[in-house]
Amino acid sequence: MSTKEQPNESYINPEEFERMSVRLREIGLDIEKIRPDIISRLALLDQSTKVVEDEHNAIHLARAVFDWYRENKPEVSWVEREERAVVIGTLFSDIGKTGPRTANINQQKLITAIYAIDSKDWGGGEDKLSVAKYLEKYFPDDYLERVRIYMSIGLDPEMVMRKFWDMHAEWTLQIISGDGVPPEAVVAAASHHFIQGINPEGIIGSDGRFTRYFGENLSFDRVEKLICVLDVYDAFRRRSHMSHDQAIIALRKKVDASESFSGDKGFHELIDVVDFTNRET
Secondary structure, eight states: OOTTOOOOTTTSOHHHHHHHHHHHHHTTOOGGGSOHHHHHHHHHHHHHSSHHHHHHHHHHHHHHHHHHHHHHOGGGOOOHHHHHHHHHHHHHTTGGGGOOTTOOHHHHHHHHHHHTOOOOOGGGTGGGSBHHHHHHHHOTTTHHHHHHHHHHTTOOTTSBHHHHHHTHHHHHHHHHTTSSSOHHHHHHHHTTTGGGTOOGGGOBOTTSBBSSOOTTOOBSOHHHHHHHHHHHHHIIIIISOOOHHHHHHHHHHHHHTOTTTTTOHHHHHHHHHHHHHHHHO
16 A cells, blocks of 8 residues: 555545544644554544544643743753653653554454553552453453454553553554654654663663664663653553652652663752643643
8 A cells, every 4th residue: 555545434434534643634644654654543543542632732841941941941941852752752652552564454453442541440459460361351241252352453461561561652553663763763662661771673772872773862861761751650640540759759659660761850950840841731
């Protein structure tokens, strides 16, 4: 399928496809260069989950951070290239929640449905459940068929949910690499869980430099750190139902608990700014 063709109706509703295309144009992307499947996956997420809504909220907060730097620390204001990488990287960061690059539409719908479940009973040990047991719990009427589709992707139904949830960063990297998404935004999106130690395909070296070409972006720095901060902040607010103050405290503890970033001044400055700007908005 060429980049000028739209998917047929059996894949994704053309109106939903066009609506998502408009959103991507609004953030400066050249739709003609992007593989249609990428747009369709975002439309699927938008239809079935809160992912795209959350990403747009994060983009709004990111822009408030950029404004804060322009007004308060103009000497280190974010340049256009950085802002673009954050905005686009944020929008695409969870596209992996539609499954691996090779997944067909039925497989994508299954993976998306699993990620759409927000009632993760962390305290009850759901992260230790197998995918098969998780499907049985949340889709009792047809879980055997869902397990069959899951296995058709080549995935192990005995995989624990913690491992499954963590796989979406790698799938994000697979889906958006080399198909029209700016390379700086690709690495920014794929590294959004690096604070939790998730480093898909080893793209971040031990020295913080990227192990492959990602345009002008050479190493894990404030672009990626801001996306990490916004992602974890959203998880604390929406999934864990924390207040703003609770989320900021938990976010600081998360950074300081990290083997790589304990006491990292860059992370803590960004948390300070997110704290201030979110109080102001």
